[in-house]
Amino acid sequence: MGLKRDVSLSTGLRYRGPAGYLTFILHRIGGLGMGIFITLHILASFVGGRFGGAINGIYENWAFQIFIFFCVMFHAINGLRITILDLFPKLLDYQTEAIWIEWAVFIPLYGISVFVILQTALGG
Amino acid sequence: MTKKSRTLSIKGRGLTNFESIMWLFTRLSALAMYALILFGLIGALVMGARNNMNFADVMRWAFMPNVTHVQSTDLESTDAWVTPFWKLIASALLLVATAHGVHGLVVIADDYIASEGGRKFVRLLSIIMMASMSFMGLWIIWTS
Ligand code: HEM
Numbered sequence: 001m002g003l004k005r006d007v008s009l010s011t012g013l014r015y016r017g018p019a020g021y022l023t024f025i026l027h028r029i030g031g032l033g034m035g036i037f038i039t040l041h042i043l044a045s046f047v048g049g050r051f052g053g054a055i056n057g058i059y060e061n062w063a064f065q066i067f068i069f070f071c072v073m074f075h076a077i078n079g080l081r082i083t084i085l086d087l088f089p090k091l092l093d094y095q096t097e098a099i100w101i102e103w104a105v106f107i108p109l110y111g112i113s114v115f116v117i118l119q120t121a122l123g124g
Numbered sequence: 125m126t127k128k129s130r131t132l133s134i135k136g137r138g139l140t141n142f143e144s145i146m147w148l149f150t151r152l153s154a155l156a157m158y159a160l161i162l163f164g165l166i167g168a169l170v171m172g173a174r175n176n177m178n179f180a181d182v183m184r185w186a187f188m189p190n191v192t193h194v195q196s197t198d199l200e201s202t203d204a205w206v207t208p209f210w211k212l213i214a215s216a217l218l219l220v221a222t223a224h225g226v227h228g229l230v231v232i233a234d235d236y237i238a239s240e241g242g243r244k245f246v247r248l249l250s251i252i253m254m255a256s257m258s259f260m261g262l263w264i265i266w267t268s
Pocket residue numbers: 027028030031032034035038075076077078079080082083150151154155157158221222224225226227228229231232
């Protein structure tokens with residue numbers, strides 16, 4: 001177990017890495033967002049009743065869908081980039097290029113998704 | 125060093141302890157989730173999602189092929205969507221995602237919690253979370 005790494009909480013929060021920091025922090029926010037959402041969603045569905053219904057009602061809201069879709073799509077697409085580069089370490093030399101490709105995939109896909117979600121929610 | 129450590133091959137790194145095996149598990153589980161989600165997506169399209177569902181419904185099914193996720197759609201019958209086959213796919217996705225997600229939360233916590241006692245406590249919590257989420261998820265999948 002990695003129990004001996006020595007960083008304090010404040011140092012950890014202040015850390016700003018070099019290139020790739022944006023994708024790193026968005027990946028973390030996405031993973032955390034999904035983790036919290038899925039935990040609450042399973043709990044709510046398990047207990048059911050009025051409490052469960054109230055929690056699960058939040059998830060039908062289009063604003064929430066736009067947020068969680070950002071978490072899911074960014075985490076999945078960035079995760080695929082990490083996976084491919086890590087499993088074929090020679091490609092790590094092209095990390096910057098890979099991140100550009102990643103944005104070129106993510107922005108249109110997420111843009112279309114937001115558009116469709118809004119169209120369904122507001123256009124009826 | 126002739127070879128940059130960053131680009132060292134997977135074999136050359138020596139995956140010896142639990143944390144580094146989980147490093148590999150995180151990546152392999154990512155690929156497994158991709159496969160399962162694409163499978164759910166294709167399955168939904170084959171079962172006729174194009175005529176009876178909107179985009180959000182299809183995605184909800186793909187990310188967790190449980191019948192409750194398509195109950196508020198225009199489907200005439202959900203018989204084909206509630207088979208043991210889909211329950212098995214849903215269970216596989218649930219277990220892989222729970223292991224990946226809970227371990228990910230431990231990785232995040234480790235970046236901010238430095239004391240040995242704190243890290244041990246995080247690990248205890250993670251085991252409780254892993255077991256209870258898997259149990260509740262399986263319960264929901266197989267009783268709905
Ligand atoms: C197709 C789906 C997914 C893919 C491709 C994916 C990919 C990845 C990868 C490659 C990492 C390692 C990042 C690193 O070590 O730098 C990671 C971390 C993580 N994942 Fe996922 N993941 C997926 C789904 C999920 C789900 C459903 C959850 C939540 C339940 C989740 C939660 C996390 C968390 C919390 C981390 C740790 C983040 C960090 O260290 O900052 N992931 N994911």
